[in-house]
Amino acid sequence: MTAPAFSRQGLARRAYPLTGLSVAIAVTFLAFLVPAPWGPVSLYVASIILVALAGVGRAIRQALVVCLPLWLFLFVLHGLLGGGPKIDLGLFALSADGANAALAQAGRFGAIITISLGFYRAFDPSRFLNAVAARGWPMHFSYLFVATLHALPAFVQRAATSIEAQRTRGLRFSGGVFGRTRAVVPLALPLILGALAEVDDRAHALEMRAVAKGGKRTPIDPPTDSWPDRAVRWTLWITVVALVVWRFVR
Amino acid sequence: MSSRLLALIPLAVAINVAIGRIVAELSLPVYLDAVGTILVSALAGLGAGVVTGLIGQVLTSFVSGYVWLAFAPIQILIALLAFVAARRGGFKNLGSSIAWGGLLGLLGGALSAVISYLAFKGVTAGGVTFVTTVLVGIGMELPWAITASSIVTDVLDKALAFALVGVALRSLPVRMISRYPLALRAVGR
Amino acid sequence: MSDVKFDGVSFRYPTGPADVLRDLSFAPRAGEITWLFGPLGAGCTTVLLIAAGLAPRHTGGSIGGSVSVLGHDPQATETALAGQIGFVTATPQLQLSGIAGTVWEEVAFTPANLGWPIERIRPAVDRALEELAVEHLSRRKPGTLSGGELQRVVIASMSVLTPKVWLLDEPATALDASGRALAYQLFRMQADHGATVLVASEDVEALALVADRLVVLRDGHPVLDGPPKTLLAGDAIWDEGPGSTAVAALAREAGRMVESSRFAAPYPITVEEGVARWR
Numbered sequence: 001m002t003a004p005a006f007s008r009q010g011l012a013r014r015a016y017p018l019t020g021l022s023v024a025i026a027v028t029f030l031a032f033l034v035p036a037p038w039g040p041v042s043l044y045v046a047s048i049i050l051v052a053l054a055g056v057g058r059a060i061r062q063a064l065v066v067c068l069p070l071w072l073f074l075f076v077l078h079g080l081l082g083g084g085p086k087i088d089l090g091l092f093a094l095s096a097d098g099a100n101a102a103l104a105q106a107g108r109f110g111a112i113i114t115i116s117l118g119f120y121r122a123f124d125p126s127r128f129l130n131a132v133a134a135r136g137w138p139m140h141f142s143y144l145f146v147a148t149l150h151a152l153p154a155f156v157q158r159a160a161t162s163i164e165a166q167r168t169r170g171l172r173f174s175g176g177v178f179g180r181t182r183a184v185v186p187l188a189l190p191l192i193l194g195a196l197a198e199v200d201d202r203a204h205a206l207e208m209r210a211v212a213k214g215g216k217r218t219p220i221d222p223p224t225d226s227w228p229d230r231a232v233r234w235t236l237w238i239t240v241v242a243l244v245v246w247r248f249v250r
Numbered sequence: 251m252s253s254r255l256l257a258l259i260p261l262a263v264a265i266n267v268a269i270g271r272i273v274a275e276l277s278l279p280v281y282l283d284a285v286g287t288i289l290v291s292a293l294a295g296l297g298a299g300v301v302t303g304l305i306g307q308v309l310t311s312f313v314s315g316y317v318w319l320a321f322a323p324i325q326i327l328i329a330l331l332a333f334v335a336a337r338r339g340g341f342k343n344l345g346s347s348i349a350w351g352g353l354l355g356l357l358g359g360a361l362s363a364v365i366s367y368l369a370f371k372g373v374t375a376g377g378v379t380f381v382t383t384v385l386v387g388i389g390m391e392l393p394w395a396i397t398a399s400s401i402v403t404d405v406l407d408k409a410l411a412f413a414l415v416g417v418a419l420r421s422l423p424v425r426m427i428s429r430y431p432l433a434l435r436a437v438g439r
Numbered sequence: 440m441s442d443v444k445f446d447g448v449s450f451r452y453p454t455g456p457a458d459v460l461r462d463l464s465f466a467p468r469a470g471e472i473t474w475l476f477g478p479l480g481a482g483c484t485t486v487l488l489i490a491a492g493l494a495p496r497h498t499g500g501s502i503g504g505s506v507s508v509l510g511h512d513p514q515a516t517e518t519a520l521a522g523q524i525g526f527v528t529a530t531p532q533l534q535l536s537g538i539a540g541t542v543w544e545e546v547a548f549t550p551a552n553l554g555w556p557i558e559r560i561r562p563a564v565d566r567a568l569e570e571l572a573v574e575h576l577s578r579r580k581p582g583t584l585s586g587g588e589l590q591r592v593v594i595a596s597m598s599v600l601t602p603k604v605w606l607l608d609e610p611a612t613a614l615d616a617s618g619r620a621l622a623y624q625l626f627r628m629q630a631d632h633g634a635t636v637l638v639a640s641e642d643v644e645a646l647a648l649v650a651d652r653l654v655v656l657r658d659g660h661p662v663l664d665g666p667p668k669t670l671l672a673g674d675a676i677w678d679e680g681p682g683s684t685a686v687a688a689l690a691r692e693a694g695r696m697v698e699s700s701r702f703a704a705p706y707p708i709t710v711e712e713g714v715a716r717w718r
Contacts, residue, residue, distance in 0.1 A: 143537075
């Protein structure tokens with residue numbers, strides 16, 4: 001009934017949820033710890049390979065979409081407009097320091113965004129909740145997180161409907177900034193008031209369904225935490241701590 | 251945590267996102283992605299506001315990269331200012347809402363400039379970064395350019411967000427607003 | 440023996456100008472479906488909220504008198520009654536857990552929160568899904584269901600607890616005819632197994648057939664109390680406000696126009712009774 005829904009899918013989805021989360025968080029730390037600029041760039045390359053191997057390769061392209069404008073700004077802001085000695089490249093001159101900083105930051109963005117989106121693509125809220133419940137972690141934060149994930153599509157839909165409805169009533173979406181700013185109120189207000197009107201009924205239901213009750217929640221088919229999962233997590237955290245020591249303590 | 255907060259907070263984070271979409275649709279130079287956080291802080295207090303802000307930030311980071319978690323302190327500042335404003339009746343009319351929002355914009359803009367400089371080398375999201383780039387292009391030093399562009403954007407953004415929350419709180423039916431003693435105080439009743 | 444007991448209860452909402460309930464004493468009996476009926480604002484929903492322990496704790500307001508549910512004061516027990524009461528309202532989309540990826544998980548949500556062992560959860564969930572004829576939906580996302588399907592799932596996620604007390608506020612509004620029949624059949628069965636079922640509803644036609652006892656509220660006070668078939672056939676229920684079934688209304692109107700014993704009270708309340716009487 002509640003067998004793992006992704007059993008035929010890639011490593012990222014089969015792994016214990018906390019392993020994927022650990023990889024994503026560790027890479028975020030590592031990106032700022034490894035020596036710039038080639039450390040972050042190598043980490044980006046490694047993230048691309050890892051994400052592809054783990055069966056969530058679509059994250060690579062999605063991350064590119066997020067990264068490209070950031071890279072462009074880095075190039076302009078630090079490469080072209082950066083101070084210090086310049087490298088003349090014929091068509092334009094690049095700031096040497098700026099280009100280094102831009103390259104390092106571009107690598108960090110690439111690595112972190114790719115790995116985070118990889119984890120997101122593999123994220124199964126139910127598996128995650130059950131893993132957390134099986135570990136006996138407090139439920140409220142993960143409840144809020146997953147409930148928000150579930151509530152989002154409906155709200156974005158409501159916003160779209162509200163925009164459509166106001167548009168057919170003749171609300172103007174063009175014109176000056178001031179006019180468009182005024183248009184926010186009739187669009188946003190019903191959304192806010194509608195949500196607040198639901199709070200009572202939702203809270204009553206949650207109360208009757210024993211959410212606020214303390215004590216342990218029963219996990220349903222919790223994913224198994226295998227020894228390779230644990231090995232990966234420990235290796236990652238030891239590496240992060242070692243790098244922190246190497247960078248800041250020695 | 252009470253079941254009321256468990257019901258309220260996901261809706262508030264969803265409001266953050268949905269209003270952010272509306273503003274994007276209207277191509278306004280602001281984000282308005284903290285309306286839900288400000289609302290919860292004014293309804294249910296500081297703790298609830300901070301949790302709303304952090305959940306929202308974790309979620310944003312979750313779908314677009316953990317780098318953005320660096321901005322989490324901003325969420326705490328938003329909740330704090332909204333809470334203080336509520337306690338002092340800061341949502342009782344349009345003028346005072348805008349003033350409190352502007353104050354938050356000043357402080358928040360400065361804080362986000364520091365974060366943006368340290369963690370992001372000034373390159374964050376579209377609009378602010380564009381302004382920063384233009385300022386550097388006309389000869390401003392990078393740290394000042396980041397600060398100036400962050401503060402200008404944030405003051406506009408937060409003033410508008412506070413104004414909107416003020417309108418929402420004042421138009422709540424008595425039956426609903428009376429569930430939240432802090433909100434009654436926020437609108438000066 | 441009553442699992443739910445109201446004794447001289449009065450209640451006022453924090454913003455209300457007057458008491459919603461006034462000196463309300465009544466005890467729905469175990470094994471019966473007790474139907475609360477009254478015009479809008481008569482206090483039927485408030486009675487359910489108080490029994491569930493939600494008012495005044497969640498709604499605010501002030502309460503007088505004493506209430507006992509399953510031997511507890513619902514105000515004093517915090518969340519102790521959660522999981523022992525089947526609570527269903529008219530808006531299924533607001534009754535969901537908010538975190539379930541499938542219907543099966545939705546129904547398993549409360550038992551899991553209560554810490555039931557998994558060996559107990561599985562058969563209970565499967566049974567509840569079957570009772571509401573929604574086994575085939577078990578792997579669907581709750582968000583993709585129709586209102587009627589969703590209401591069945593919501594009732595199943597209460598029925599999974601085999602509660603001894605059911606508090607139902609217009610439980611069938613979102614349901615189609617077959618869903619409605621199924622739901623009332625389930626509540627009937629629960630009562631037959633000894634549960635106390637308390638329904639607040641304006642669904643006169645359905646409750647006329649299924650309820651064992653009718654309590655009519657007016658301004659927060661019980662004004663009529665008896666077998667539904669008797670009360671619905673009489674004139675008093677019209678004088679107190681809520682009225683009766685369409686057939687009874689027809690007979691009553693006809694009686695005003697034509698002096699005839701054929702249209703005098705007690706009025707027929709179903710089409711069958713009308714046909715039998717007027718043939």
